[in-house]
Amino acid sequence: MKLLMVGAGLSGAVIARRLAEAGHRATVIDARPHIAGNCHTERDPETGVLVHVYGPHIFHTDDAEVWDYVTRFETFRPYKNRVKTTARGEVFSLPINLHTINQFYRKTLRPDEARAFIAAQADTSITDPQSFEEQALRFVGPDLYEAFFKGYTEKQWGCHPSALPASILKRLPVRFNYDDNYFFHRFQGMPETGYTAMVARILDHPNIDVHLDTPYAPGMADRYGHVFWSGPLDGYFGYDLGRLGYRTLDFERFTETGDWQGCAVMNYGDPEVPYTRITEHKHFAPWEDHAGTVCYREFSRACGPDDIPYYPIRLVEEKALLSDYAARAAGEEGVTFVGRLGTYRYLDMDVTIREALDTARAFLSGGVERGVAG
Numbered sequence: 001m002k003l004l005m006v007g008a009g010l011s012g013a014v015i016a017r018r019l020a021e022a023g024h025r026a027t028v029i030d031a032r033p034h035i036a037g038n039c040h041t042e043r044d045p046e047t048g049v050l051v052h053v054y055g056p057h058i059f060h061t062d063d064a065e066v067w068d069y070v071t072r073f074e075t076f077r078p079y080k081n082r083v084k085t086t087a088r089g090e091v092f093s094l095p096i097n098l099h100t101i102n103q104f105y106r107k108t109l110r111p112d113e114a115r116a117f118i119a120a121q122a123d124t125s126i127t128d129p130q131s132f133e134e135q136a137l138r139f140v141g142p143d144l145y146e147a148f149f150k151g152y153t154e155k156q157w158g159c160h161p162s163a164l165p166a167s168i169l170k171r172l173p174v175r176f177n178y179d180d181n182y183f184f185h186r187f188q189g190m191p192e193t194g195y196t197a198m199v200a201r202i203l204d205h206p207n208i209d210v211h212l213d214t215p216y217a218p219g220m221a222d223r224y225g226h227v228f229w230s231g232p233l234d235g236y237f238g239y240d241l242g243r244l245g246y247r248t249l250d251f252e253r254f255t256e257t258g259d260w261q262g263c264a265v266m267n268y269g270d271p272e273v274p275y276t277r278i279t280e281h282k283h284f285a286p287w288e289d290h291a292g293t294v295c296y297r298e299f300s301r302a303c304g305p306d307d308i309p310y311y312p313i314r315l316v317e318e319k320a321l322l323s324d325y326a327a328r329a330a331g332e333e334g335v336t337f338v339g340r341l342g343t344y345r346y347l348d349m350d351v352t353i354r355e356a357l358d359t360a361r362a363f364l365s366g367g368v369e370r371g372v373a374g
C-alpha cells in the first residue's frame, strides 16, 4: 500500500521504516528543510560543535525494545544528565537531592533525616494534588517550590503553576541521596553522530521517499491508502474549533572559547532572569574536542500561528477543546494521529518511539484504521 507520513520526526520515521520493511511504500513529507523534527541536531558553522537546534534532548528509557531499536541505527555514548540551577545567587544541583536540600537549608542531614525534614515542610492537607503547585507544596513544601519551581515554571509555561497539571512536575524526581542523575531510566545516552544522522539512517530504505520543504496540502491524502499525521492535531482540521495552546522557544546564540559554564544545562529559577536555561552544547558530546563553544539562552513564549510549536500546554480549560478534536480525529477514516503534536501530549523521545512501533505493528495486523494513537 502507498502510505503518507506527514512529518519526518521520530514518529514519522519509525512508522515509515517498519511499514517499508513490511513491503509498503512510504512517502514522508516535512514542511521544514530538515528531518528529525525538534530533535534535529546540526554542526554549528563557527565552532563545529554539534548543536541541539531546538533545545536539549537527552535520550533515556526503561524500554529495552526501544533501546534496541535506536542502537540499531546509531551508536549511543554513555551520558548522564546532570542539571544545575542558579537561584538566589547560588548554584544548586537538580533534580532536588540531598545535596540541594542540605545546601538550601544549610544543614548536614542524612537521608532519613532529610526525608522527615521535607515531610514536615510539606502541606499534608493536600491529599490528591491536581495542579503543579499542589504537587510541589505536597511533596517539597513552599521554600523549595518558591526557589526552584515557581519562577522557572511561570517563565516556561506563561501561567501560574496552579493552572498547570501535576503531571508536569511528576517528570522530576526528588531524591534523598546524592544521586544527581536527572533520570531514573536504565538506558541513557547521546547519539554519537546526532539525532538527525540517526533519523536519516532510519529513513534510509528503498521503500521510503522523503520530501523536505513540503507542507501538507489538502487533497494530498487522496493518493495514499493511509495517512500518519504527526503535525498538530488542531492543524489537521484547519484550527476550525480554535487553537490548542502551545509554548514555543526562542534561542539567543552566543559563542565563546573553552568551557563557558562547566555543564550542558544551567537552569535559572529566579523570575527576574528572562530566560529559563542556558545550554552549552559541547557538553553533550564530551568525546569531541572543540576550542570554541556555543551556548543557547532559551526563552519561552506563547506560540503564534507562524511559530514552531514545542510544548502542549494542556491547561485545565483546554480539555474540552482537546476532547472535541480527539473525537473528530477518531472519526477520520484512513488517518492515524501520532506523536507529540498529533496527540497533543508532552512526550519524551522514547515514548514517541514506543508508540510509533506499536502504531506500525497495529497497522500491520489491521488494528489501526483511524483515531489518535496512544
Ligand code: UDP
Binding pocket: 085, 094, 148, 149, 150, 152, 153, 156, 168, 169, 171, 172, 267, 268, 269
Ligand atoms: N521545572 C522547574 N524548575 C526547573 C526545572 C524544571 O520548575 O529548574 C519544571 C518546569 O515546569 C518544567 C518541568 O518542571 O517545565 C519539567 O521539567 P523538564 O526538565 O522535564 O523540562 P524539559 O527539559 O522537557 O523542558
